[in-house]
Amino acid sequence: MSFERPIREPQPGLAQLDRRSREIFRSIVDSYLTTGEPLGSRNLSRLLSVSLSPASVRNVMADLEGLGLIYAPHASAGRLPTELGLRFFVDAMMEVGDLSVADRDAIQRQVAASNRDRSFEEVLTDASAMLSGLSRGAGVVVTAKHDPAIKHIEFVPLDPDRALVVLVGEDGSVENRILALPRGLPSSALVEAANFLNARMRGRTLGEARSAIEEALTGAQSELDALSTRVVEAGLASWAGPNADQPRQLIVRGQANLLDDLKALDDLERIRLLLEDLEGKKEVIELLGRAEIGDGVRIFIGSENKLFSLSGSSMVAAPFRDEERKIVGVLGVIGPTRLNYARIVPMVDYTAKVVGSMLRR
Template sequence: MSIDRPILPEAAAGLAQLDARSREIFRRIVDSYLSTGEPLGSRNISRLLSVSLSPASVRNVMADLETLGLIYAPHTSAGRLPTELGLRFFVDAMLEIGDLNVEDRHAIERQVRALSASRSVEDVLTDASALLSGLSRGAGVVVATKQDPAIKHIEFVPLEPTRALVVLVGEDGGVENRIVQLPKGLPPSALVEASNFLNARMRGRTLGEARAAVEEAVGAAKGELDAITADVVAAGLADWAGVSAGEPRQLIVRGQANLLEDLKALEDLDRVRLLLDDLESKKDVIDLLGRAETADGVRIFIGSENKLFSLSGSSMIAAPFRDGDQKIVGVLGVIGPTRLNYARIVPMVDYTAKVVGSLLRQG
C-alpha cells in the first residue's frame, strides 16, 4: 500500500526540532484527540509516558510544541489539542499504518462482491460508498466517469396527447428516462414505428455511437419514415443529446447521517451542518476527489488546507481505482471530522479501491 503524503516544509522543520520526548508527548496528545476529541492535560500525560516526567516538565515541552504551531489550548488552563498543521505533521511524518488483517480483507471482499453481483457499474460504486460509510462511521464518497453502456432497448411510452416517456435500457441493466414533446394529433402507431426504427439501429451500440448512426439513417430513410414519425425520432435524439455533454463524472455520497453521531458540543453541530452543505456542492467535491486521481496511492486532505473544508474543518481519505486497461476511472473515499481514525481508515480505503477495481476489470 502506498500513501501520498509529502512532508510540508513546516512539518519537516518541526520534525527536525523534536526530540524523542517531545515526539512522545505530541503523539499522546494526538492519539487522545483522535480517540475522544478531548484535550489532554500535562498531569494525565505525565502518567502515560514511558519515562518518568513531572507535569511541570511536560508543560515546558507542550509550550515548545505550541510555539511550533503543532498544538493549542482550546480554553484557558485546559489541556492541549493538535492544530490542523499538527495533524498534517502527524499524518505525514509519524502516522504508522499497517495492512488490514485477513478478516477485514475478507469482509470487504464479501460485502462488495455480494452486494454487487449481477449489478450495474453504478450499483457497484454505490455499494462501495455505502460499505465505506458503514465501516468508517463517516460519509462514503465515490466519483467516477459516467458510463456509456451499450443500448439493449428503447421505447416510447405515451403519457399525454403531446408528451411521451422515452425509456432507454442499457446492456448493464441500467435504465434512464426522458420526457419528450410530441406533435399534436400523433397517432399511436407513430410511437411504435419510432421505437422499432431506433431499436433496429441502436441496439448493441453506445449512445454516442448510436446517435450518429441514427441521424444518418433518418436522413437516408425519408421514404421509409413518414414526416411525423421522423419528427418523433428526432425529438427523442435531441432530448438524449445532452447526456454525455454535461459533467463527465458522477458523485455518489452515502452515510451523511453518520456525521451527526458522536457530537461533543454545539460547535460540532455547526461544523457538521457546514460539512453537509459542502457535500451538497457536488462540483467542489468532484474537483477535490479529482485531485486524488493523480496521487501515488491514498491521498489525505485535512481541514482548511483545501477550500472545500475550510469552514467545516473536515478531513477526507481517498484512493483511485482502475479499469481493465489500468486506466484510473474514479476515486473513492471517506469524509468525516478531522479526528478520523487515519491508521484504520487509510488501509480500508486503499483495499476497497483495489477490490472495486478488480470487479470492474472482471466486468
C-alpha cells in the first residue's frame, strides 16, 4: 500500500516529544477519532501503560497544549486534538495497517460486479457509493468527462421560448439540456433540426460530430430553413459551453452518512457547511486534482485547505490509472476531521488500484 506522507519541516518541540507525551497525545487522538468527545486527565490516567496521576497527566497536557497539538473546547473540559495535532498524528505517528479480508472482498465484489455491461460512469458511481458505505463518510470520485457516441437526439417543446434537448448515448447515458428557442418557431423546425443532427451525429461523440456539423451547416440551406439552422447552432453552443468550462465530472455519494453521528448543534452546523462545500463542484474538483500529484494516498485536513476552512472536514484521496498507466481520475472519502484515517487510507488506496485494474482489462 502506498501512503504518501508529505515532507514537512517539524514544528519546534514536536520532534522532541518524549515517550510519555506521545502516549498521552495518542490517547487523546484515539479517543477523539472513536467518540468525538474530549478526554479528561482522570480517564486518561487509567488508559496509560504506566502509572501516572491525573495531576501529572494535566502537566503533560499543558505542554501539549502549549505546542498547539490539543485544546480544551470548554472550561474544565477534557482535551481534543487541534488540526495541527491531527496533521502531526497522521504524518508522524499513525500506523496504517492493511485492509481486512472482508473489506478487500467487498471492494472486489462491488467494483467487479459494477464492471459487467455497465458504463464507466456507473462503475465509478458504484465505487463512490461503496466507499461511502464502508467509511460512513461521503464517497467522491472525479474523472474526465465521458463523451459517449451518440445514438439519438430529440427536441421536446416545453413552452414557446424553450425546448428540452434529450441526448441519448450508445452506452445508455442520457443528457438533458434546456435550449432557448427563437420566437415564433414552428414545431416542424424542431423536427427538421433533430433529423439533420441525427443523420450526422449517430455513432459519433459530440467532439467528433461538432466540426462535421458546423461544416455541413454552411451548405445546409437546401436542407434547413433559417429557423431550423438557428436551433442547430444554438444546440451546438449549448453543448460546447459546459463541456469546455467543466471538462471533469464529480460524483458524490453518501452525503446522508454525514448526518448519522452528530454530537451537538455545532456538529449540525459543521455538517451543513460541509454539504454546502460538496455542492461547490469546482472547488471539490480542484482539491481532488491535488491528489493526482504522486502515486500515494493524500490526506487533506481542515482549514489547511480553503474548501474545508469553515466546516473543519477532511478528505482521503488517491488517483487511479488507465491501461496506459495514465492518471484518469481520483477517488476518496470526505467526512469530519475525526475520520478513521488508519482504516480509510488503505481502503481508498485499494479501491483506486481495483478501479484502475478494471480499466486496464
